[in-house]
Amino acid sequence: MEDIDLGLPLEYEFYLKPTVEVAQNLLNCLLISETEEGRVVGRISETEAYTQDDPACHAFRGKTQRNAPMFESAGIAYVYLCYGVHYCFNAVTNHEGIGEAVLIRAVEPLVNWELMAKRRGIDPNTAPWNKRDSGSTTLRTRLGNHLCGGPGKLAQAFGISNKQNRVDLTSTTELWIASVQHTGIPKPQIVSSTRIGISAASERLWRFTLQNECFLSKPIPPTKACELEPIS
DNA sequence: ATCTCGATAGTCT
DNA sequence: GACTATCGAGATC
Numbered sequence: 001m002e003d004i005d006l007g008l009p010l011e012y013e014f015y016l017k018p019t020v021e022v023a024q025n026l027l028n029c030l031l032i033s034e035t036e037e038g039r040v041v042g043r044i045s046e047t048e049a050y051t052q053d054d055p056a057c058h059a060f061r062g063k064t065q066r067n068a069p070m071f072e073s074a075g076i077a078y079v080y081l082c083y084g085v086h087y088c089f090n091a092v093t094n095h096e097g098i099g100e101a102v103l104i105r106a107v108e109p110l111v112n113w114e115l116m117a118k119r120r121g122i123d124p125n126t127a128p129w130n131k132r133d134s135g136s137t138t139l140r141t142r143l144g145n146h147l148c149g150g151p152g153k154l155a156q157a158f159g160i161s162n163k164q165n166r167v168d169l170t171s172t173t174e175l176w177i178a179s180v181q182h183t184g185i186p187k188p189q190i191v192s193s194t195r196i197g198i199s200a201a202s203e204r205l206w207r208f209t210l211q212n213e214c215f216l217s218k219p220i221p222p223t224k225a226c227e228l229e230p231i232s
Numbered sequence: 233a234t235c236t237c238g239a240t241a242g243t244c245t
Numbered sequence: 246g247a248c249t250a251t252c253g254a255g256a257t258c
Contacts, residue, residue, distance in 0.1 A: 084240030
């Protein structure tokens with residue numbers, strides 16, 4: 001169970017590409033956290049891109065103490081506290097001096113569900129939502145989404161806090177991202193939608209997921225009715 | 233399934 | 246002083 005192939009850590013150059021491209025390329029890559037408590041691994045299933053010319057980006061109005069890591073080296077972590085309670089984990093992209101990053105919004109738990117559940121304060125055996133229902137949603141999906149289906153949740157499950165701000169994600173010491181196949185996902189499999197909780201720049205469809213993905217922070221909005229085939 | 237609402241604290245105007 | 250890249254509980258359909 002613990003002996004899955006972790007591949008190789010993504011290199012500095014991976015994060016230098018345009019931020020929107022990096023956000024798409026990060027899908028299906030592995031997020032790995034190693035602490036004294038143990039190692040946890042997840043498969044990245046939802047990302048969002050934030051560029052400096054984007055009103056929704058923390059760096060839009062220039063560098064401040066909080067967003068400074070976004071302007072630093074590509075491939076480091078940018079972690080910040082949101083709503084006073086939750087940490088959000090980003091991978092910094094683009095060259096130094098440009099404030100851009102990719103928010104990791106959801107992962108599929110792969111290794112050490114037990115530790116993730118412990119950190120999330122969940123008892124997998126007695127939690128009330130831990131019941132098979134009559135729908136298509138499986139137990140595994142529901143548990144996975146409770147563990148890591150959202151930026152705040154996955155940060156907690158992976159033991160990420162402001163202590164991980166600026167950690168080098170290309171180094172396999174504490175927190176890193178790895179790719180099993182360096183080529184990434186074929187573009188047609190990628191679905192883009194509006195970013196969650198963002199009102200500015202709503203025309204930028206920079207939330208990225210894969211088709212048929214079930215480990216998500218929120219469902220993908222239904223396709224517009226006019227784009228659907230009529231039902232005969 | 234979809235909604236509303238409150239908690240909470242750091243950041244920026 | 247007014248936000249906020251969220252979460253979970255509780256209400257309602």
